[in-house]
Amino acid sequence: MGGMISMHIRVPTSPAAAVAAGMVLAVAMACGGGGSSEPRAITALPSATPDPQAADAGALPLERFAYEASLTLQGSGDDARELFVSTRGIFVSPDQHAFTYRTELGEGEAEQRLVMVDGSVWYRAGDGPWQKTELEDELVQNLLDVAFTALRPDFLGGAEFERVRANVLRLPSTEEFVNEIRAFHYQVGVEGREYLEALQVGDEGLRSAADLEWDLWLARDGSWPVRLQARGTVAVDLTVLQTLELKAPTRWEIRIDVSRPDDPTLVINTPEAG
Numbered sequence: 001m002g003g004m005i006s007m008h009i010r011v012p013t014s015p016a017a018a019v020a021a022g023m024v025l026a027v028a029m030a031c032g033g034g035g036s037s038e039p040r041a042i043t044a045l046p047s048a049t050p051d052p053q054a055a056d057a058g059a060l061p062l063e064r065f066a067y068e069a070s071l072t073l074q075g076s077g078d079d080a081r082e083l084f085v086s087t088r089g090i091f092v093s094p095d096q097h098a099f100t101y102r103t104e105l106g107e108g109e110a111e112q113r114l115v116m117v118d119g120s121v122w123y124r125a126g127d128g129p130w131q132k133t134e135l136e137d138e139l140v141q142n143l144l145d146v147a148f149t150a151l152r153p154d155f156l157g158g159a160e161f162e163r164v165r166a167n168v169l170r171l172p173s174t175e176e177f178v179n180e181i182r183a184f185h186y187q188v189g190v191e192g193r194e195y196l197e198a199l200q201v202g203d204e205g206l207r208s209a210a211d212l213e214w215d216l217w218l219a220r221d222g223s224w225p226v227r228l229q230a231r232g233t234v235a236v237d238l239t240v241l242q243t244l245e246l247k248a249p250t251r252w253e254i255r256i257d258v259s260r261p262d263d264p265t266l267v268i269n270t271p272e273a274g
Helices: 015-032 138-146 159-168 190-198 238-243
Strands: 063-076 082-093 098-104 108-117 118-124 129-131 174-178 181-187 209-219 225-234 251-257
Touching: 108 138, 108 181, 118 138, 159 209
Parallel strands: none
Antiparallel strands: 063 082, 063 251, 082 098, 098 108, 108 118, 118 129, 174 181, 181 209, 209 225, 225 251
């Protein structure tokens, strides 16, 4: 594949947008680009120390947790291709992060890893060596532009998400055990479509989705998001799908999971410490 994808991408501030934009930017980088010429600065999050108002504010009221966000695109036809993009990470309060960002398309795959402990940053691409660097480094900033991580200021929160959650809490729900956490399962419906459309990437984005299904699991204790899942079908040949050689109709699924809340065994070691 050659050249950058010609598609406007706005800075994502919430989960579905971050995963979708990450997919598009990952494709752009894989097709010969390297992201914007002026990387957007992302700084460390403040402490995640639990606060009585944390649930109302939308933050994850947890000292430490594991998370995984992924996007899968499945094309159609006899030679259907599949794109899988994921970010799998750990956060330990106040400012320790470790995550792996991975893309798989056909037989090709790529992986980048980042560890941040007390302001020090280590970066690794594929099987290459770990490099001690800085948060402002261009490679690091390009990775943070595409990966959905707890380094994002509105990680699983923000005003748009809070409006949806306020409405969801009035819907019927079923209690389930998800990621070893007791949670209420809400089938969001039309409100979910409006939320995803508000987070569209570029002019095409998720507005082209048909048969949309949107589900949200909120923790019984604290109402913080345990799982977010959305799926649908793109029935038209979007530019990004043509570039990926994914034939319409293309099935897509976004999924974000939080697990191991306040698990004391979650520890982040620096690469130097092995």
